[in-house]
Amino acid sequence: MFVQLKKFMMADGVSGDEKNVSAVIAAEIAPYVDEVYSDAMGNLIALKKGRGENPKKLMLAAHMDEIGFMVNYIDDRGYLRVSKMGGIMFNAAAYAEVVFASGLKGVLVPEPTVPASDYKSANVYVDIGAKNKKDAERRVKIGDTCRLSPSLTKLLNGRVYGRPIDDRIGCLMLFEAAKSAKRFENDTYFVFTVQEEVGVRGAKTSAFAIMPDYAVAVDIGGSGDIPGCKPFAVNLGEGIAIKLKDSMVISHKTMVDLMKKLADDNKVPYQFEILEKGGTDTGVMQQAGGGCIAGALSVPTRYGHTGVETIDMNDVTGGVRILAALCETKLA
Amino acid sequence: MNTELLQRLGAAVAPSGAEHDVAALIGEEIAPLCDSISYDKLGNLIAVISPKRGEPRSRIMLTAHMDEVGFLVKSIENDGRVRISLLGDISTDTLTGRRVVFDSGAVGVVVTKPIHLMSGRERETTADRDGLYIELGNTSREETEDIVSLGDYGTFEPKFTRLRGGYVAGKALGGRACVTLLIDMIRTIREKGYDETMSDELYFVFTVKREIARTYYGADAAAFALMPDRAIVLDAAPSADFQGVPRERRGAHAGGGIQIAPADMKTIYDRSMFADAVECCEKYGIPYQYPPTADGPATEAQTIHKIGAGIPTLFLGLATRNLRSGAEIINERDADAIGDLLLHLVKKERNGYQQCLFN
Numbered sequence: 001m002f003v004q005l006k007k008f009m010m011a012d013g014v015s016g017d018e019k020n021v022s023a024v025i026a027a028e029i030a031p032y033v034d035e036v037y038s039d040a041m042g043n044l045i046a047l048k049k050g051r052g053e054n055p056k057k058l059m060l061a062a063h064m065d066e067i068g069f070m071v072n073y074i075d076d077r078g079y080l081r082v083s084k085m086g087g088i089m090f091n092a093a094a095y096a097e098v099v100f101a102s103g104l105k106g107v108l109v110p111e112p113t114v115p116a117s118d119y120k121s122a123n124v125y126v127d128i129g130a131k132n133k134k135d136a137e138r139r140v141k142i143g144d145t146c147r148l149s150p151s152l153t154k155l156l157n158g159r160v161y162g163r164p165i166d167d168r169i170g171c172l173m174l175f176e177a178a179k180s181a182k183r184f185e186n187d188t189y190f191v192f193t194v195q196e197e198v199g200v201r202g203a204k205t206s207a208f209a210i211m212p213d214y215a216v217a218v219d220i221g222g223s224g225d226i227p228g229c230k231p232f233a234v235n236l237g238e239g240i241a242i243k244l245k246d247s248m249v250i251s252h253k254t255m256v257d258l259m260k261k262l263a264d265d266n267k268v269p270y271q272f273e274i275l276e277k278g279g280t281d282t283g284v285m286q287q288a289g290g291g292c293i294a295g296a297l298s299v300p301t302r303y304g305h306t307g308v309e310t311i312d313m314n315d316v317t318g319g320v321r322i323l324a325a326l327c328e329t330k331l332a
Numbered sequence: 333m334n335t336e337l338l339q340r341l342g343a344a345v346a347p348s349g350a351e352h353d354v355a356a357l358i359g360e361e362i363a364p365l366c367d368s369i370s371y372d373k374l375g376n377l378i379a380v381i382s383p384k385r386g387e388p389r390s391r392i393m394l395t396a397h398m399d400e401v402g403f404l405v406k407s408i409e410n411d412g413r414v415r416i417s418l419l420g421d422i423s424t425d426t427l428t429g430r431r432v433v434f435d436s437g438a439v440g441v442v443v444t445k446p447i448h449l450m451s452g453r454e455r456e457t458t459a460d461r462d463g464l465y466i467e468l469g470n471t472s473r474e475e476t477e478d479i480v481s482l483g484d485y486g487t488f489e490p491k492f493t494r495l496r497g498g499y500v501a502g503k504a505l506g507g508r509a510c511v512t513l514l515i516d517m518i519r520t521i522r523e524k525g526y527d528e529t530m531s532d533e534l535y536f537v538f539t540v541k542r543e544i545a546r547t548y549y550g551a552d553a554a555a556f557a558l559m560p561d562r563a564i565v566l567d568a569a570p571s572a573d574f575q576g577v578p579r580e581r582r583g584a585h586a587g588g589g590i591q592i593a594p595a596d597m598k599t600i601y602d603r604s605m606f607a608d609a610v611e612c613c614e615k616y617g618i619p620y621q622y623p624p625t626a627d628g629p630a631t632e633a634q635t636i637h638k639i640g641a642g643i644p645t646l647f648l649g650l651a652t653r654n655l656r657s658g659a660e661i662i663n664e665r666d667a668d669a670i671g672d673l674l675l676h677l678v679k680k681e682r683n684g685y686q687q688c689l690f691n
Binding site: 195 | 420578594595598603606607622623624625626629637638639640641642643644
């Protein structure tokens with residue numbers, strides 16, 4: 001799974017620019033599904049048809065996009081000014097390497113006199129080594145996006161850190177579920193969504209087109225076991241988290257109970273997540289058309305939205321088993 | 333751009349929710365030129381031009397909003413003064429001391445505490461919204477009630493001024509110039525016979541309730557009903573060319589060309605439409621510029637691009653100084669540039685190969 005995850009993470013996909021990661025996932029998942037296609041916004045949809053008569057529609061969603069930056073100005077000396085794409089923190093990204101889809105590299109640097117707490121797009125710039133504006137414009141256009149350099153490294157006890165684990169880990173879990181489910185009792189739509197980080201936009205349009213009966217998002221969550229954090233009853237390595245609520249959704253009781261039962265049946269450890277701040281694709285999927293039975297699985301994650309997002313792969317393995325079991329359950 | 337038409341449209345009183353007067357003017361202009369024209373339930377005016385030959389390749393929606401910022405009459409005081417509730421995000425600075433007109437035809441002046449009586453703190457802040465009132469010259473409630481009722485709409489007194497260098501000033505000019513551009517486009521398509529060879533069906537949507545929108549725009553209803561293949565949103569965009577703004581934050585300015593945005597705080601514009609628009613401008617020497625940041629203020633595209641299964645959307649901004657004031661300033665050359673670019677949607681080259689936008 002580590003190698004597969006790395007493959008998904010190496011492909012770039014800042015919000016709005018998900019083409020490359022979409023191509024990688026499409027090629028990998030194609031052998032395990034009946035149909036793979038993209039929609040107008042760029043969401044990637046892999047459909048595995050269910051057996052039997054009148055199967056229900058199950059939508060599993062993980063977002064392909066990652067936080068990053070968009071070039072909005074090139075100055076006379078060839079420095080690039082950038083806007084944030086999604087909830088990336090300048091102080092967590094400062095003095096680090098950034099990389100463009102073209103392979104071009106640069107470093108993100110704050111102006112020297114600015115205190116770290118005040119870093120913002122007005123006083124941070126990207127240095128690509130250009131000699132002047134013209135030189136820079138040969139390699140970069142306004143509107144181009146860049147991201148923190150990707151990485152994935154093993155720590156102790158099956159834990160790993162890197163970027164963008166948010167949410168390639170969700171993409172991986174959908175892929176592994178498609179691969180490992182023994183049979184599909186429902187029309188299962190594996191949806192790799194776009195533009196989640198800038199306001200759950202892609203899930204809205206893909207859910208409208210699919211109009212699912214059941215929907216589950218898979219994304220990173222938080223972790224309450226780091227020094228100085230607020231009380232939060234989720235710990236790394238204690239199992240995948242079944243979402244009860246976040247700021248955009250209250251998970252459907254039916255889905256929570258079902259996932260709990262599947263976890264118990266498969267002897268998979270789990271926790272419950274109540275996220276005070278932040279939302280996922282679940283929020284908009286639940287409201288598609290006449291509404292659906294929606295829930296989510298969250299991978300307990302330390303240091304989200306930084307270059308060192310840290311997870312425990314044991315939590316991931318359990319999550320995949322719940323997802324596969326969900327695919328194998330005939331939904332009514 | 334047809335500035336005579338702009339002047340007439342700019343003079344119409346049409347704050348959000350009371351767009352009927354300007355809608356009627358637009359209807360008169362375009363009804364003889366379009367294949368069909370209709371209103372939806374919210375009041376959006378929808379005009380269609382279909383290709384004369386063959387099935388349309390795709391359906392493209394173009395939007396410009398009809399409404400403007402203004403106010404509603406909230407209460408009429410015993411002394412004959414009128415208290416107002418603002419429609420749209422307006423700085424009270426732009427209102428105080430201004431002449432205003434009501435949709436009933438009444439005229440008045442917005443009054444607040446004179447600077448002589450202000451405390452030091454009051455001098456440094458903008459007037460409180462609740463502290464504003466309109467003076468009509470009456471001294472009793474009854475007199476005022478004869479000419480103004482609760483819920484009446486009003487806005488800045490229209491006054492169209494030609495400045496030098498192609499700049500024009502007046503209320504609501506940024507938005508109405510976009511409306512004018514769509515009307516110009518409709519007229520040009522018919523006069524030049526572009527409808528004989530164009531390949532897309534065009535939906536010109538003159539929208540309501542843009543200025544009071546937060547999460548729902550009048551345009552949403554039209555986009556949902558039409559479900560076009562693509563959308564192009566035209567609107568005024570703030571011009572940031574005043575002193576005090578650092579050079580790298582200035583970006584688009586009135587007179588600098590079409591503002592083409594890669595993204596703003598609520599929308600990432602369709603990557604290929606954005607690239608196509610820039611390429612087309614480069615190819616035909618149409619002046620264009622980028623907004624100062626990729627997280628600027630939202631547009632109608634905020635919701636349009638997420639309607640249904642998703643609608644690829646492009647934003648073309650008309651840089652406007654003093655946006656949302658009684659004297660918005662635009663440059664005719666910028667408007668002409670937008671008009672030129674839009675025609676590349678329908679224009680065919682001599683060799684029969686369609687260049688330009690969205691091929």
